[in-house]
Amino acid sequence: MSLVAEAFVSQIAGKVPFIHVGNQVVSELGPIVQFVKAKGHSLSDGLDEVQKAEMKAYMELVNNMLLTAELYLQWCDEATVGEITHARYGSPYPWPLNHILAYQKQWEVKRKMKAIGWGNKTLDQVLEDVDQCCQALSQRLGTQPYFFNKQPTELDALVFGHLYTILTTQLTNDELSEKVKNYSNLLAFCRRIEQHYFEDRGKGRLS
Amino acid sequence: MRLGGPPRSPRSGPSPEGPGSSPGHVQFGKNPQNPARRTRSPSPRPAAPSGTRGSARLRRPDSPRRAWPAALPHCVGRLWMGGRPPSAEAHGPASRRRAASPTQRSRASPGTSLGPPPQPSRGAVAGGGSARGRAEAHEEVLPGQRACKMAAPMELFCWSGGWGLPSVDLDSLAVLTYARFTGAPLKVHKIANPWRSPSGTLPALRTSHGEVISVPHKIITHLRKEKYNADYDLSARQGADTLAFMSLLEEKLLPVLIHTFWIDPKNYVEVTRKWYAEAMPFPLNFFLPGRMQRQYMERLQLLCGEHRPENEEELEKELYQEARECLTLLSQRLGSQKFFFGDAPASLDAFVFSHLALLLQAKLPSGKLQAHLRGLHNLCAYCSHILSLYFPWDGAEVPPPRQTPAGPETEEEPYRRRNQILSVLAGLAAMVGYALLSGIVSIQRATPARTPGNRALGMAEEDEED
Numbered sequence: 001m002s003l004v005a006e007a008f009v010s011q012i013a014g015k016v017p018f019i020h021v022g023n024q025v026v027s028e029l030g031p032i033v034q035f036v037k038a039k040g041h042s043l044s045d046g047l048d049e050v051q052k053a054e055m056k057a058y059m060e061l062v063n064n065m066l067l068t069a070e071l072y073l074q075w076c077d078e079a080t081v082g083e084i085t086h087a088r089y090g091s092p093y094p095w096p097l098n099h100i101l102a103y104q105k106q107w108e109v110k111r112k113m114k115a116i117g118w119g120n121k122t123l124d125q126v127l128e129d130v131d132q133c134c135q136a137l138s139q140r141l142g143t144q145p146y147f148f149n150k151q152p153t154e155l156d157a158l159v160f161g162h163l164y165t166i167l168t169t170q171l172t173n174d175e176l177s178e179k180v181k182n183y184s185n186l187l188a189f190c191r192r193i194e195q196h197y198f199e200d201r202g203k204g205r206l207s
Numbered sequence: 208m209r210l211g212g213p214p215r216s217p218r219s220g221p222s223p224e225g226p227g228s229s230p231g232h233v234q235f236g237k238n239p240q241n242p243a244r245r246t247r248s249p250s251p252r253p254a255a256p257s258g259t260r261g262s263a264r265l266r267r268p269d270s271p272r273r274a275w276p277a278a279l280p281h282c283v284g285r286l287w288m289g290g291r292p293p294s295a296e297a298h299g300p301a302s303r304r305r306a307a308s309p310t311q312r313s314r315a316s317p318g319t320s321l322g323p324p325p326q327p328s329r330g331a332v333a334g335g336g337s338a339r340g341r342a343e344a345h346e347e348v349l350p351g352q353r354a355c356k357m358a359a360p361m362e363l364f365c366w367s368g369g370w371g372l373p374s375v376d377l378d379s380l381a382v383l384t385y386a387r388f389t390g391a392p393l394k395v396h397k398i399a400n401p402w403r404s405p406s407g408t409l410p411a412l413r414t415s416h417g418e419v420i421s422v423p424h425k426i427i428t429h430l431r432k433e434k435y436n437a438d439y440d441l442s443a444r445q446g447a448d449t450l451a452f453m454s455l456l457e458e459k460l461l462p463v464l465i466h467t468f469w470i471d472p473k474n475y476v477e478v479t480r481k482w483y484a485e486a487m488p489f490p491l492n493f494f495l496p497g498r499m500q501r502q503y504m505e506r507l508q509l510l511c512g513e514h515r516p517e518n519e520e521e522l523e524k525e526l527y528q529e530a531r532e533c534l535t536l537l538s539q540r541l542g543s544q545k546f547f548f549g550d551a552p553a554s555l556d557a558f559v560f561s562h563l564a565l566l567l568q569a570k571l572p573s574g575k576l577q578a579h580l581r582g583l584h585n586l587c588a589y590c591s592h593i594l595s596l597y598f599p600w601d602g603a604e605v606p607p608p609r610q611t612p613a614g615p616e617t618e619e620e621p622y623r624r625r626n627q628i629l630s631v632l633a634g635l636a637a638m639v640g641y642a643l644l645s646g647i648v649s650i651q652r653a654t655p656a657r658t659p660g661n662r663a664l665g666m667a668e669e670d671e672e673d
Contacts, residue, residue, distance in 0.1 A: 053536035057451035064454040115509035117422065136447035 033154055043153045051148055055155045065133035066162045072118060072126050075109040079172045131179045138183040160193045360394050362413040364404040367397035369482050370569045373598045378423040379410040381561035385427055387597040388552045389435035399486035438553045445548050449555045459533035460562050462510050463526050463576060469503040473572045531579050538583040564590050
């Protein structure tokens with residue numbers, strides 16, 4: 001119950017994900033990374049400048065492509081919206097607020113899509129874009145265990161987060177996860193991280 | 208891996224190589240197909256080198272050796288265009304593309320004694336009807352020059368130049384630069400009136416089939432489809448890097464550029480609005496700049512919508528901070544190379560150049576980002592290098608040689624003086640005419656001298672009548 005309440009609070013008041021450290025609440029990936037860095041832990045210290053540039057660029061790519069595609073799929077694809085998103089988004093609220101807020105959010109997202117040029121895209125085109133993004137990531141990863149040699153960096157965390165979510169979330173159509181599954185090295189990458197870092201949480205969901 | 212043979216160097220040299228060539232795309236040394244083609248194909252064709260190049264280039268982009276030529280145009284983050292050219296779609300994902308390449312070669316080799324036979328195969332490979340249409344168009348052109356659309360060349364409408372640049376608009380500059388890199392035979396119309404462009408916005412490309420494309424990425428995709436591909440030589444990893452860096456530009460640098468030119472009050476009033484208001488014809492100059500500003504502001508708000516800190520200043524600071532970081536990253540990635548991927552420019556270079564050049568060249572009263580950029584010497588050198596190589600006559604373009612009827616901006620001194628004199632004369636004539644007609648002033652003529660003559664004439668007539 002408390003988790004639900006907290007999620008509810010964070011949805012209204014701030015952004016997820018957030019970490020609560022003592023008196024501070026830090027939300028979203030970027031600031032969390034900065035915060036942790038300020039505490040003296042950073043994953044990308046070992047990279048040289050060119051690699052850091054590449055890492056930032058690839059993180060932007062993921063943010064740009066995958067995030068926008070996920071948003072599109074959640075809010076602009078009628079089938080998914082009707083079956084899953086509306087219900088999920090409106091669940092903490094009583095009627096009629098759940099419908100109103102869901103429609104409002106959908107309208108906002110559609111406006112944003114239009115502003116960035118995705119408004120006229122069909123689902124197929126969006127999937128095509130996701131495919132290209134995955135191809136880029138796959139090319140960059142190659143046969144290495146992580147994107148930058150042997151050590152994971154923020155990019156690995158970000159990519160893992162997105163891909164894992166795509167692979168394990170049940171949607172009305174599985175095309176998105178099929179696109180990701182086409183790239184075996186990305187799949188292996190996700191499995192490896194899941195086993196390595198999350199193995200004590202129970203059995204993996206990526207089998 | 209790059210042999211850096213002769214075709215490369217002309218490309219990195221001054222680009223006006225004429226419509227017949229995009230020699231940089233032809234890697235004679237690399238593709239085993241080429242020698243076969245070169246020996247066989249000149250026979251039917253009178254113009255051997257350009258014909259070879261034309262054919263080689265026509266076939267090359269279909270060769271699946273490169274996984275990326277189709278993928279690259281789509282990137283730039285949000286301004287994406289989903290569709291790949293039919294050739295890529297026919298091949299499918301990268302692994303299948305590579306497998307298809309030997310079949311492509313075997314298909315090409317028996318037929319290379321004559322130009323036309325491979326064309327239908329290419330058309331079939333490409334799969335789409337439009338591709339076949341294009342193949343036929345190329346068939347007609349093959350024996351001749353590369354100025355393929357002899358019937359209707361591609362026309363590009365873009366914003367005219369200013370501030371020492373060939374165009375003042377980011378998208379137009381990117382498309383122009385890409386076209387210069389690839390030597391695409393475009394007829395460029397530099398106009399300052401977006402209502403004159405076929406799609407109502409600038410930049411816009413009118414293809415040889417009459418279609419109008421106005422999204423910059425779609426324009427570049429179309430140029431790629433027409434085989435003007437600057438990313439042909441990139442490896443798969445470099446193609447992935449292109450995608451990533453274009454996303455970086457879109458996310459970090461573009462919002463700040465929009466802010467610098469359109470939202471920052473000093474810059475907007477003194478530089479941007481001034482230029483647009485002077486360039487646009489009456490009466491557009493009264494309301495269009497304001498409308499454009501509102502559109503950009505809305506776009507910026509939507510782009511940065513999620514980050515909504517307490518006040519605007521914080522947002523600004525954050526944005527500029529990220530933009531400075533982005534510039535530094537670009538500088539680090541470029542290092543001391545001439546272009547981002549070696550010695551030849553690619554589409555990423557076109558986009559980076561357009562972003563940076565605008566920032567560098569415009570004389571901004573409040574240019575915090577500009578100051579930071581000026582501190583990154585390799586980026587400045589990079590911009591001036593591209594400007595001098597590909598837009599060498601820019602200095603003379605400052606009153607740009609317009610190909611379409613000009614607006615009031617091109618009135619020069621003699622015309623202005625002439626117009627002034629004419630208007631004064633017209634005013635005087637009007638006053639005098641009015642005075643005479645209304646009787647304020649009347650001209651007394653020597654009437655006695657005249658009337659006898661008249662009477663004599665009149666009597667003469669009467670005599671005659673009698």
